Amino acid sequence: MKSSSAQHLSELGEFGLIGRIRERFSAPEGVTGIGDDCAVIPQRSGRDTLVSTDMLIEGTHFLRADIPPFRLGWKSAAVNISDIAAMGGSPTATFLSVALPADLEAGWMEEFLRGYAELSERFGTALLGGDTTASPDRICINVAVLGECPSGSARLRSTACEGDLICVTGFLGDSAGGLKAILEGVERDADVQALIDRHYLPLPRVQEGLRLAATPGVHAMMDISDGIGSDLSHILEASSLGAVIDVPSLPLSPALRRVCTRHGWDAFQLAAGGGEDYELLFTCTPETEKVLDIPHHVIGRCTQGDGTTAWRGAGTSIRGFDHFRQGRPDAQDSSAR
Amino acid sequence: MKSSSAQHLSELGEFGLIGRIRERFSAPEGVTGIGDDCAVIPQRSGRDTLVSTDMLIEGTHFLRADIPPFRLGWKSAAVNISDIAAMGGSPTATFLSVALPADLEAGWMEEFLRGYAELSERFGTALLGGDTTASPDRICINVAVLGECPSGSARLRSTACEGDLICVTGFLGDSAGGLKAILEGVERDADVQALIDRHYLPLPRVQEGLRLAATPGVHAMMDISDGIGSDLSHILEASSLGAVIDVPSLPLSPALRRVCTRHGWDAFQLAAGGGEDYELLFTCTPETEKVLDIPHHVIGRCTQGDGTTAWRGAGTSIRGFDHFRQGRPDAQDSSAR
Numbered sequence: 001m002k003s004s005s006a007q008h009l010s011e012l013g014e015f016g017l018i019g020r021i022r023e024r025f026s027a028p029e030g031v032t033g034i035g036d037d038c039a040v041i042p043q044r045s046g047r048d049t050l051v052s053t054d055m056l057i058e059g060t061h062f063l064r065a066d067i068p069p070f071r072l073g074w075k076s077a078a079v080n081i082s083d084i085a086a087m088g089g090s091p092t093a094t095f096l097s098v099a100l101p102a103d104l105e106a107g108w109m110e111e112f113l114r115g116y117a118e119l120s121e122r123f124g125t126a127l128l129g130g131d132t133t134a135s136p137d138r139i140c141i142n143v144a145v146l147g148e149c150p151s152g153s154a155r156l157r158s159t160a161c162e163g164d165l166i167c168v169t170g171f172l173g174d175s176a177g178g179l180k181a182i183l184e185g186v187e188r189d190a191d192v193q194a195l196i197d198r199h200y201l202p203l204p205r206v207q208e209g210l211r212l213a214a215t216p217g218v219h220a221m222m223d224i225s226d227g228i229g230s231d232l233s234h235i236l237e238a239s240s241l242g243a244v245i246d247v248p249s250l251p252l253s254p255a256l257r258r259v260c261t262r263h264g265w266d267a268f269q270l271a272a273g274g275g276e277d278y279e280l281l282f283t284c285t286p287e288t289e290k291v292l293d294i295p296h297h298v299i300g301r302c303t304q305g306d307g308t309t310a311w312r313g314a315g316t317s318i319r320g321f322d323h324f325r326q327g328r329p330d331a332q333d334s335s336a337r
Numbered sequence: 338m339k340s341s342s343a344q345h346l347s348e349l350g351e352f353g354l355i356g357r358i359r360e361r362f363s364a365p366e367g368v369t370g371i372g373d374d375c376a377v378i379p380q381r382s383g384r385d386t387l388v389s390t391d392m393l394i395e396g397t398h399f400l401r402a403d404i405p406p407f408r409l410g411w412k413s414a415a416v417n418i419s420d421i422a423a424m425g426g427s428p429t430a431t432f433l434s435v436a437l438p439a440d441l442e443a444g445w446m447e448e449f450l451r452g453y454a455e456l457s458e459r460f461g462t463a464l465l466g467g468d469t470t471a472s473p474d475r476i477c478i479n480v481a482v483l484g485e486c487p488s489g490s491a492r493l494r495s496t497a498c499e500g501d502l503i504c505v506t507g508f509l510g511d512s513a514g515g516l517k518a519i520l521e522g523v524e525r526d527a528d529v530q531a532l533i534d535r536h537y538l539p540l541p542r543v544q545e546g547l548r549l550a551a552t553p554g555v556h557a558m559m560d561i562s563d564g565i566g567s568d569l570s571h572i573l574e575a576s577s578l579g580a581v582i583d584v585p586s587l588p589l590s591p592a593l594r595r596v597c598t599r600h601g602w603d604a605f606q607l608a609a610g611g612g613e614d615y616e617l618l619f620t621c622t623p624e625t626e627k628v629l630d631i632p633h634h635v636i637g638r639c640t641q642g643d644g645t646t647a648w649r650g651a652g653t654s655i656r657g658f659d660h661f662r663q664g665r666p667d668a669q670d671s672s673a674r
Contacts, residue, residue, distance in 0.1 A: 021450060131390055
């Protein structure tokens with residue numbers, strides 16, 4: 001391991017840090033550890049246990065004044081359940097840790113729990129434990145989620161094949177458009193409100209993930225949390241492939257198209273560079289794509305390559321999000337500046 | 338659920354908040370959810386999965402300037418693995434979430450990971466995933482831990498019986514004494530250093546927990562994180578019992594005795610009210626206690642009662658720690674003031 005005493009995390013970067021952690025810790029034989037949406041732990045019962053965890057920090061991921069606690073509770077559960085969906089598994093249980101300032105109103109937490117419960121009930125996911133502690137100032141939330149799938153059926157990032165089509169399960173960019181609308185304080189007509197709802201109330205694609213994982217020609221899968229500019233590169237690096245993305249084929253909602261026209265925003269930049277759509281990004285053979293019975297959009301193809309993506313028809317450079325480096329050109333995955 | 342819009346968390350208290358969460362979320366049939374050291378989830382394989390999670394916040398649980406990152410990494414893993422030990426299970430995997438300021442030196446995290454890895458390797462526990470994100474200022478850490486045990490063998494808090502002896506697996510108060518020494522800046526002779534090491538480098542009692550869970554007459558078990566004044570009350574409330582504790586029988590280390598004599602501290606107050614010893618607190622029949630083949634100390638007995646403890650031979654009132662209310666009379670479970 002390299003000496004790094006003078007290096008700051010902003011130089012190392014989020015993915016550099018994850019690389020350091022992977023160097024130090026190895027997973028036991030047969031277990032999928034760090035580097036996918038979930039860990040995959042075989043049980044003796046013919047089922048695999050899936051585990052993931054996500055942290056939300058006030059000031060990085062949300063501003064208390066901006067997000068109603070119901071929506072924050074919903075989103076905290078949703079983004080974790082989405083990681084189970086990304087493997088093609090069924091979510092079973094969550095574990096909620098919260099650090100709260102002592103002067104927070106108890107009613108805030110009631111509303112948070114109401115949102116958390118409403119999303120959890122939709123997916124039959126039980127809250128089975130957690131931790132409650134005090135924070136000197138900022139609210140910190142961590143959710144760990146458990147799921148399961150039949151042995152060996154989880155879809156990883158590392159299993160894309162050359163020639164696979166690259167697909168997504170729904171519109172891209174709505175969440176980034178909603179965030180941009182919040183940050184720029186634009187007038188909240190019905191279209192803008194629809195985008196904001198997509199930002200605050202994401203719906204994990206659990207049913208779609210289960211269907212995709214039951215389809216043999218579906219090879220690699222993940223959920224879109226940082227934006228496809230960043231997320232696709234994880235699949236490509238893990239699978240040692242490249243990709244060509246046809247930017248004009250990125251699926252845009254009518255609401256996003258209208259809002260972008262009205263405000264002069266670049267909808268494709270939001271769709272490619274903006275995160276938190278929580279749609280599924282997957283690869284499959286062209287034959288499989290023809291018979292898929294879930295809504296989806298083909299956006300490109302896997303090629304030989306070294307992890308990089310060629311963006312066809314894009315006027316601007318597209319990239320995703322790194323928590324320690326920030327500075328994405330147009331949209332960010334955080335509602336806090 | 339009661340309306341509480343004007344109530345602050347400091348009034349509701351940590352255990353009030355946990356009560357609210359329990360009201361809202363129920364565990365599926367056959368699953369042990371909120372309210373014990375771990376959730377217990379039966380698998381189809383004859384094994385139960387154990388899950389727990391703990392959050393550590395800079396300024397509440399530690400001060401960055403006070404705790405070397407190696408020790409913080411060690412402790413973050415240890416306190417979680419201790420929750421598996423508390424059920425009598427084997428730890429299998431952990432999941433580490435960290436929120437870090439962008440200007441933190443990368444070397445800090447290297448040292449944190451080195452401590453985390455060293456403790457994890459001692460107990461054969463793999464780091465299988467997590468989350469890395471940015472924090473505006475404070476370091477936030479959350480660990481989720483998975484373990485397993487034979488079906489139905491996990492020891493809960495709710496299964497103590499009237500007439501059971503109350504036992505602990507080792508010395509109490511060393512960690513609280515070490516914390517007090519840090520906070521008061523006392524001279525660090527060998528005894529003081531030993532207490533500080535107990536505070537920073539706890540060793541979860543995994544082997545002891547496994548042995549106890551394999552012994553039929555051992556009824557209830559938990560680990561000591563908030564101090565027995567608080568922790569024992571959880572067993573008593575869950576089991577609808579009372580207890581008599583013989584304060585002079587609380588086991589004190591020679592180092593703690595000497596340091597307390599030297600500085601005029603009340604060793605029994607530290608032993609009863611101080612947290613973070615991470616010894617196991619368990620109840621068993623008197624017949625079982627006679628044949629236990631692990632080191633342990635009998636400190637009292639379960640009686641009929643309503644969750645309260647009678648402290649025999651105590652000069653002062655004894656109570657544990659509540660994160661939202663603070664104000665424990667003598668010692669606290671946090672190195673931050």
